[in-house]
Amino acid sequence: MDSSGIPAHLCTRFLGRKIVYMHETGSTNDEAKALARSSHLYPEGTVVLAERQTKGRGRLDRSWHSPPGGIYMSVILRPAIAPEEVPGLSLVAGYAVALTLRKDLGLPARIKWPNDVHIDGRKSAGILSEMSVGTEHLDRPEVSYVVLGIGINANVNTKDLPAEIREMTASLKEELGHELDPNLLTASVLNNLEPAYEDFAGKGLERILPELSSLLAYVNEPVILKSRTPGDLQKITGIFLGVDKEGRAVIEVGNEKRPYSAGDLSLRRRDSEHQTT
Numbered sequence: 380m381d382s383s384g385i386p387a388h389l390c391t392r393f394l395g396r397k398i399v400y401m402h403e404t405g406s407t408n409d410e411a412k413a414l415a416r417s418s419h420l421y422p423e424g425t426v427v428l429a430e431r432q433t434k435g436r437g438r439l440d441r442s443w444h445s446p447p448g449g450i451y452m453s454v455i456l457r458p459a460i461a462p463e464e465v466p467g468l469s470l471v472a473g474y475a476v477a478l479t480l481r482k483d484l485g486l487p488a489r490i491k492w493p494n495d496v497h498i499d500g501r502k503s504a505g506i507l508s509e510m511s512v513g514t515e516h517l518d519r520p521e522v523s524y525v526v527l528g529i530g531i532n533a534n535v536n537t538k539d540l541p542a543e544i545r546e547m548t549a550s551l552k553e554e555l556g557h558e559l560d561p562n563l564l565t566a567s568v569l570n571n572l573e574p575a576y577e578d579f580a581g582k583g584l585e586r587i588l589p590e591l592s593s594l595l596a597y598v599n600e601p602v603i604l605k606s607r608t609p610g611d612l613q614k615i616t617g618i619f620l621g622v623d624k625e626g627r628a629v630i631e632v633g634n635e636k637r638p639y640s641a642g643d644l645s646l647r648r649r650d651s652e653h654q655t656t
């Protein structure tokens with residue numbers, strides 16, 4: 380993978396037009412956050428890429444194992460949106476990745492709300508969005524930048540991953556039976572992300588919602604949503620109906636349709652239907 384191989388495949392206006400390439404780093408999200416503070420040097424669309432990460436981070440303080448062969452990138456964005464809209468961006472990124480895996484590679488990728496891309500129930504990519512909020516307007520906080528971190532298990536050997544996540548991980552190389560061109564895949568994700576991001580930044584999820592919804596995993600299936608509030612783990616069981624315009628998961632619990640803005644969604648096996656909170 381190299382920064383000069385990507386531009387040849389890009390058809391974006393601003394995403395990936397500046398690339399900071401690193402052989403190894405702790406976390407590309409941390410690097411991108413440091414760069415995002417100097418906006419004149421690192422404009423919107425700047426991408427930080429690394430061959431491997433030593434401290435890759437996932438959602439909910441989890442680590443993201445980042446052996447060689449994976450794609451680890453963080454995109455600096457400056458959307459004029461409110462902080463509470465930022466989680467929708469993870470969905471938009473998941474949509475762009477799922478679209479790329481389906482269209483370019485023919486893989487049956489699905490978005491697993493809120494931030495994963497799955498193939499046949501195993502994780503092939505994860506998204507971690509992090510933001511900085513300006514302090515000028517205390518009554519109306521504004522996002523000053525978002526770093527959208529995308530990790531894709533492209534040419535990863537699942538045997539290099541810890542045993543406890545090996546079974547739950549889908550390596551694209553192993554799914555397809557051959558190596559992928561990481562430059563082409565990275566450029567393609569950025570090509571799909573740019574129009575979806577521009578739509579989202581201008582009009583919210585509304586326009587891409589129908590197509591995004593058609594790629595969601597677990598729709599109309601029984602699910603468990605685990606959400607952690609300080610000192611408390613809540614488990615909600617119901618039928619996953621999809622996502623709303625705010626990017627929240629809508630779950631049918633009894634006769635009610637309830638929106639949830641955060642949590643971990645998993646399929647509920649029929650033999651664990653007793654859990655309801």
Ligand code: BTN
Pocket residue numbers: 405406407408409432434435436437438439441443450451452453494495504505506507528529530531
């Ligand atoms: C998750 O599944 O919880 C999110 C994983 C996000 C991983 C990517 S890899 C590039 C960027 N840098 C990080 O440290 N994390 C994100």
